[in-house]
Amino acid sequence: xxxxxxxxxxxxxxxxxxxxxxxxxxxxxxxxxxxxxxxxxxxxxxxxxxxxxxxxxxxxxxxxxxxxxxxxxxxxxxxxxxxxxxxxxxxxxxxxxxxxxxxxxxxxxxxxxxxxxxxxxxxxxxxxxxxxxxxxxxxxxxxxxxxxxxxxxxxxxxxxxxxxxxxxxxxxxxxxxxxxxxxxxxxxxxxxxxxxxxxxxxxxxxxxxxxxxxxxxxxxxxxxxxxxxxxxxxxxxxxxxxxxxxxxxxxxxxxxxxxxxxxxxxxxxxxxxxxxxxxxxxxxxxxxxxxxxxxxxxxxxxxxxxxxxxxxxxxxxxxxxxxxxxxxxxxxxxxxxxxxxxxxxxxxxxxxxxxxxxxxxxxxxxxxxxxxxxxxxxxxxxxxxxxxxxxxxxxxxxxxxxxxxxxxxxxxxxxxxxxxxxxxxxxxxxxxxxxxxxxxxxxxxxxxxxx
Amino acid sequence: xxxxxxxxxxxxxxxxxxxxxxxxxxxxxxxxxxxxxxxxxxxxxxxxxxxxxxxxxxxxxxxxxxxxxxxxxxxxxxxxxxxxxxxxxxxxxxxxxxxxxxxxxxxxxxxxxxxxxxxxxxxxxxxxxxxxxxxxxxxxxxxxxxxxxxxxxxxxxxxxxxxxxxxxxxxxxxxxxxxxxxxxxxxxxxxxxxxxxxxxxxxxxxxxxxxxxxxxxxxxxxxxxxxxxxxxxxxxxxxxxxxxxxxxxxxxxxxxxxxxxxxxxxxxxxxxxxxxxxxxxxxxxxxxxxxxxxxxxxxxxxxxxxxxxxxxxxxxxxxxxxxxxxxxxxxxxxxxxxxxxxxxxxxxxxxxxxxxxxxxxxxxxxxxxxxxxxxxxxxxxxxxxxxxxxxxxxxxxxxxxxxxxxxxxxxxxxxxxxxxxxxxxxxxxxxxxxxxxxxxxxxxxxxxxxx
Numbered sequence: 001x002x003x004x005x006x007x008x009x010x011x012x013x014x015x016x017x018x019x020x021x022x023x024x025x026x027x028x029x030x031x032x033x034x035x036x037x038x039x040x041x042x043x044x045x046x047x048x049x050x051x052x053x054x055x056x057x058x059x060x061x062x063x064x065x066x067x068x069x070x071x072x073x074x075x076x077x078x079x080x081x082x083x084x085x086x087x088x089x090x091x092x093x094x095x096x097x098x099x100x101x102x103x104x105x106x107x108x109x110x111x112x113x114x115x116x117x118x119x120x121x122x123x124x125x126x127x128x129x130x131x132x133x134x135x136x137x138x139x140x141x142x143x144x145x146x147x148x149x150x151x152x153x154x155x156x157x158x159x160x161x162x163x164x165x166x167x168x169x170x171x172x173x174x175x176x177x178x179x180x181x182x183x184x185x186x187x188x189x190x191x192x193x194x195x196x197x198x199x200x201x202x203x204x205x206x207x208x209x210x211x212x213x214x215x216x217x218x219x220x221x222x223x224x225x226x227x228x229x230x231x232x233x234x235x236x237x238x239x240x241x242x243x244x245x246x247x248x249x250x251x252x253x254x255x256x257x258x259x260x261x262x263x264x265x266x267x268x269x270x271x272x273x274x275x276x277x278x279x280x281x282x283x284x285x286x287x288x289x290x291x292x293x294x295x296x297x298x299x300x301x302x303x304x305x306x307x308x309x310x311x312x313x314x315x316x317x318x319x320x321x322x323x324x325x326x327x328x329x330x331x332x333x334x335x336x337x338x339x340x341x342x343x344x345x346x347x348x349x350x351x352x353x354x355x356x357x358x359x360x361x362x363x364x365x366x367x368x369x370x371x372x373x374x375x376x377x378x379x380x381x382x383x384x385x386x387x388x389x390x391x392x393x394x395x396x397x398x399x400x401x402x403x404x405x406x407x408x409x410x411x412x413x414x415x416x417x418x419x420x421x422x423x424x425x426x427x428x429x430x431x432x433x434x435x436x437x438x439x440x441x442x443x444x445x446x447x448x449x450x451x
Numbered sequence: 452x453x454x455x456x457x458x459x460x461x462x463x464x465x466x467x468x469x470x471x472x473x474x475x476x477x478x479x480x481x482x483x484x485x486x487x488x489x490x491x492x493x494x495x496x497x498x499x500x501x502x503x504x505x506x507x508x509x510x511x512x513x514x515x516x517x518x519x520x521x522x523x524x525x526x527x528x529x530x531x532x533x534x535x536x537x538x539x540x541x542x543x544x545x546x547x548x549x550x551x552x553x554x555x556x557x558x559x560x561x562x563x564x565x566x567x568x569x570x571x572x573x574x575x576x577x578x579x580x581x582x583x584x585x586x587x588x589x590x591x592x593x594x595x596x597x598x599x600x601x602x603x604x605x606x607x608x609x610x611x612x613x614x615x616x617x618x619x620x621x622x623x624x625x626x627x628x629x630x631x632x633x634x635x636x637x638x639x640x641x642x643x644x645x646x647x648x649x650x651x652x653x654x655x656x657x658x659x660x661x662x663x664x665x666x667x668x669x670x671x672x673x674x675x676x677x678x679x680x681x682x683x684x685x686x687x688x689x690x691x692x693x694x695x696x697x698x699x700x701x702x703x704x705x706x707x708x709x710x711x712x713x714x715x716x717x718x719x720x721x722x723x724x725x726x727x728x729x730x731x732x733x734x735x736x737x738x739x740x741x742x743x744x745x746x747x748x749x750x751x752x753x754x755x756x757x758x759x760x761x762x763x764x765x766x767x768x769x770x771x772x773x774x775x776x777x778x779x780x781x782x783x784x785x786x787x788x789x790x791x792x793x794x795x796x797x798x799x800x801x802x803x804x805x806x807x808x809x810x811x812x813x814x815x816x817x818x819x820x821x822x823x824x825x826x827x828x829x830x831x832x833x834x835x836x837x838x839x840x841x842x843x844x845x846x847x848x849x850x851x852x853x854x855x856x857x858x859x860x861x862x863x864x865x866x867x868x869x870x871x872x873x874x875x876x877x878x879x880x881x882x883x884x885x886x887x888x889x890x891x892x893x894x895x896x897x898x899x900x901x902x
Contacts, residue, residue, distance in 0.1 A: 015887070048823050048882050062823040295877065306887050307880045328875040335879035344879050372499055372513040403884035404855035407876070407891075411859050414876050415866030424779040425858070425865050426746065428786035428795050429758045431499050433854035436466070436757050440858075 002106045007031040008320050009095060009110040011085045013042035015306050016287025017116035019313025021077040027321035033077050036097055038084035041141045042068055047306050049144040050170035054177045060145050088260035090280035112282045112320040115257055115270060119250035119288035119304050128223035134230050135244045138167055151178055156242030160232055162220055163248035164191030169338045171245055172212050183213040185234060190216055195396060196349045198363055202380055202398035206341035250304055252289040265291055267302040274326035276316035284320055286312035295329035296347055303332045333410045335403045344406035347394030347413045353384045360387045362447035366439035368401035370431035377401055381443040383419060390418035390451035405440050419447040453557045458482040459771050460546060460561040462536045464493035466757050467738025468567035470764025472528040478772035484528050487548055489535035492592045493519055498757050500595040501621035505628045511596050539711035541731035563733045563771040566708055570701035570739035570755050579674035585681050586695045589618055602629055607693030611683055613671055614699035615642030620789045622696055623663050634664040636685060641667055646847060647800045649814055653831055653849035657792035701755055703740040716742055718753040725777035727767035735771055737763035746780035747798055754783045784861045786854045795857035798845030798864050804835045811838045813898035817890035819852035821882035828852055832894040834870060841869035841902035856891050870898040
């Protein structure tokens with residue numbers, strides 16, 4: 001078997017892996033950094049897939065940040081696409097890598113290893129449910145290209161989306177924009193089941209306004225695929241559909257790591273310390289395959305998001321190259337656009353907070369701009385806090401122009417502020433951008449009476 | 452002379468006065484709260500005037516929050532419009548009030564007094580420069596109605612704006628939207644002279660793109676008004692114009708207070724303590740006539756803004772009604788829209804910070820959305836911080852979609868964060884709303900290397 005010696009090996013090259021590899025070279029220009037990616041794409045914005053499907057982003061090439069060639073040239077990283085790492089030996093610090101073109105195996109010895117294998121779309125165990133002609137997952141750029149090609153070639157009319165979380169809801173908008181009739185099947189009581197119910201209801205109103213059919217408390221029993229269409233048997237009747245998207249969630253791509261003795265924890269994600277190291281010396285992990293500390297609770301959580309992947313990647317890369325930095329953790333801050341509605345969250349939902357704290361909750365409805373300025377939108381803001389102390393625990397927002405308002409609360413939670421303190425922040429005001437009392441301040445003013 | 456006894460008298464009824472009066476009644480429903488306003492309007496959004504002139508807000512009535520009748524009915528405050536307070540006797544706790552309709556004088560005895568007389572437009576001492584047929588200030592709703600009526604009746608073609616600060620720039624947009632040719636005369640080197648020069652330059656580019664003529668380092672020598680037009684002699688030549696707007700700034704309306712022995716300080720604003728009290732027991736002041744503590748420097752400053760007026764008003768009202776609350780201070784956070792450009796600031800500019808601290812500054816150019824999402828705008832972010840400690844001192848932003856990003860930094864400054872800490876905040880990301888590294892994080896990441 002061919003052998004090779006590298007300074008830093010990186011497995012997986014989407015968000016965390018490319019961030020890590022680039023950061024490692026920036027930190028140590030002498031280091032031989034090699035990135036192995038089994039796919040033919042690296043460095044793309046997976047979060048952009050719904051907008052490519054929608055047609056807002058014209059080509060899949062637009063969501064690629066770097067081609068392998070560009071990345072190699074501009075970042076100085078030796079990128080090997082279509083190279084699959086088949087096993088890791090963390091004790092002897094080596095990898096077995098298979099070149100997919102010709103199946104040749106190489107034994108790669110490393111000084112430091114960064115595992116950034118990402119996450120995979122979860123396919124539930126349901127009869128007849130597997131990726132195929134009319135059944136899609138929407139995780140990788142390859143998935144997206146296959147779906148877009150099918151839409152272009154077949155102009156399907158009806159779509160069913162299994163799973164009403166972030167991706168499912170963004171895809172509902174994307175497929176509607178393609179002129180399709182969309183039905184969402186969600187097992188739980190509401191779409192966006194990770195949100196508090198008031199937020200889910202706001203999202204459901206927006207979906208219904210846009211003619212998306214919502215089937216909640218509904219399970220898929222089995223799927224039959226014919227030449228012409230799909231037959232979906234659910235606990236709420238049978239649906240015919242041209243296509244089915246499976247968006248019930250993602251799971252860390254951690255089998256390779258587990259098989260080599262690297263410790264995984266919550267949801268089988270690779271367990272990392274603050275410096276992104278694993279239980280093996282010189283082996284790091286980051287991104288959608290790894291855990292992260294929650295900034296409020298201190299607990300290890302699995303909340304795979306692009307922002308975290310980029311931040312963890314940089315730190316893993318620098319540390320592998322000889323620095324010492326710590327990742328400060330996540331608040332699960334996220335935002336999504338569902339038609340004209342924005343939904344965002346940071347910290348804990350009221351439901352989550354109630355399990356750990358004596359939690360209070362305030363929900364206000366306000367406006368995004370001065371009442372007399374055109375384009376004013378309704379904004380719902382929910383603050384979650386600890387009763388007694390008033391310490392901020394979380395926020396959720398639904399409505400218009402909230403995407404950066406959530407970051408104000410994320411900043412306040414990071415600082416350990418109370419709702420009282422939040423209510424005193426000197427925020428910007430001009431009629432095109434907010435009422436004189438910003439909705440966040442309105443919510444804080446109401447919340448402090450409830451503390 | 453007629454005499455009257457009230458529990459809480461409030462002088463002035465725009466933002467701070469109405470906030471104070473309403474808060475006082477909420478705090479103590481039994482209190483007889485009387486608000487004296489010499490104008491016929493109360494409770495309007497002065498910041499909305501440019502949008503009413505622009506035509507985005509159809510009627511001046513739209514920017515009124517409460518008519519005197521509505522305010523009386525809904526808030527339980529006895530509102531007396533067209534009542535001018537002519538003197539204050541803070542020792543004997545009485546006011547002389549003139550009813551403008553019939554010039555009758557009333558002697559009003561109060562338990563508590565709240566002075567919220569606001570600010571007035573400054574008219575510089577220049578030959579021929581006084582409000583008149585073709586010369587306007589843009590401070591009160593009456594000013595706005597007079598200007599709008601003139602525009603409607605005379606369809607003037609050319610406008611000169613004296614003073615390139617917030618109001619002058621917003622009016623440049625408003626008058627351009629009315630089809631006018633606009634020239635801004637600014638005495639200083641750049642428009643928005645309170646901003647750092649890089650920000651002023653971004654604003655100037657936007658003005659020029661929109662065909663606004665800018666004359667900086669230019670003084671107005673004298674004005675001649677004819678039936679047909681105005682002749683403006685400046686240090687850079689003579690201009691003909693149909694109208695002239697004077698927007699060089701505002702000054703506190705504090706003569707009445709000063710004449711009664713109430714202490715004023717910076718820029719003649721009424722000196723207030725954290726509870727909004729003045730040097731006289733039972734006499735409070737708030738809003739555009741009063742000082743405020745700067746949250747970073749602790750110094751007393753005069754930064755008259757609607758948000759502060761509302762916050763201070765509430766606190767003054769509650770305290771006058773028997774509570775004890777403190778106003779936490781200002782960061783001078785402000786935002787404005789100049790055509791399609793947003794400019795915002797919080798904390799100190801680099802120039803201001805350099806006078807008090809060993810200050811550092813980082814300026815980055817980034818994007819408001821993911822690079823592949825339509826409608827993506829350029830964003831310039833300047834962070835100002837203390838060298839060594841890295842403590843955040845201020846931020847300025849110019850570009851698209853920055854109006855709430857400034858509040859994230861305002862929150863971070865309020866919490867005493869460093870640029871390093873700012874760089875670790877878990878901010879929301881989705882392609883329609885930000886790049887995966889929000890511009891604020893990009894700026895913080897660059898800034899921390901300069902600390």
